[in-house]
Amino acid sequence: MSEDLVFYTNPMSRGRIARWMLEEVGAPYRTEIMDWTSVRTPAYLAINPMGKVPAIAHRGNVVTEAAAICAYLADAFPEAGLAPPPGDPRRAPYYRWLFFAAGPVEAAVTNTAMGFIVPPDREIMAGYGSPARVMAALETAISTTPYISGDTFTAADVYLGAQIGWGMQFGSIEKRPAFEAYAERVSSRPAAVRAREIDDALIAAQAPAAND
Numbered sequence: 001m002s003e004d005l006v007f008y009t010n011p012m013s014r015g016r017i018a019r020w021m022l023e024e025v026g027a028p029y030r031t032e033i034m035d036w037t038s039v040r041t042p043a044y045l046a047i048n049p050m051g052k053v054p055a056i057a058h059r060g061n062v063v064t065e066a067a068a069i070c071a072y073l074a075d076a077f078p079e080a081g082l083a084p085p086p087g088d089p090r091r092a093p094y095y096r097w098l099f100f101a102a103g104p105v106e107a108a109v110t111n112t113a114m115g116f117i118v119p120p121d122r123e124i125m126a127g128y129g130s131p132a133r134v135m136a137a138l139e140t141a142i143s144t145t146p147y148i149s150g151d152t153f154t155a156a157d158v159y160l161g162a163q164i165g166w167g168m169q170f171g172s173i174e175k176r177p178a179f180e181a182y183a184e185r186v187s188s189r190p191a192a193v194r195a196r197e198i199d200d201a202l203i204a205a206q207a208p209a210a211n212d
Contacts, residue, residue, distance in 0.1 A: 005029040008047065008055040010036075011199035011206070015054035017066040019160040019199055021155060022056075023191035025077045029056075033202065056155045067102035067159050074155035082155045084180060097141055098156035101163050104128035109163065113172040117145040135174070138164075142182040153186065161186035 006021060007029050023030050038044060039183030041050045048055045048064045055064045056072075063072045074083035108131040111118070118126045128134050141148060142164075146158045165183045167173025175203035186192065 006057040008032045011202040014066045018054035018069045020195040021070045021158045025080045025193045043120045070155040094149040101160040104134045110132040143178045
């Protein structure tokens with residue numbers, strides 16, 4: 001039932017990543033659209049004390065953070081085939097690059113967007129070193145195999161593909177041929193298209209209300 005899986009989101013947020021993952025999984029879910037006021041209410045802060053979306057509630061369990069949601073859903077619905085099974089050697093790159101995207105890539109892209117520059121003599125103190133090193137590692141990772149874990153699409157590709165796509169769209173990740181090819185490959189999946197259509201329709205529906 002959809003009540004077993006509740007999705008808290010806003011279509012103009014990282015909730016779009018979780019929406020894509022939910023569409024990949026294919027399980028029924030109920031969506032709660034949050035605005036920037038409702039995420040600060042006591043009811044929602046009990047779900048996510050950070051007052052952010054996305055979040056999911058699944059059979060009494062709450063998961064926040066887009067990368068964690070992707071990993072959780074892949075394990076909660078193994079029939080979708082979105083994570084290499086335990087013991088599979090592909091599980092190593094799956095975890096490696098999923099957390100690389102959620103850590104160094106996220107930090108480097110955010111700092112680039114904000115105009116923050118780590119002094120060269122302090123790069124060792126930053127978890128990502130420098131944006132240039134992060135992008136070089138990322139380009140190598142997506143250039144060796146069709147997907148981040150090999151020949152099979154996984155939840156890690158949802159998160160990483162969304163990060164690269166958004167970064168190129170907003171200029172915080174430079175457009176390199178390898179990035180563009182990878183983003184096109186993953187974003188053309190039927191689930192990705194469905195997710196975009198759902199969220200874009202929600203944005204369009206909100207626009208008239210915002211202008212009233």
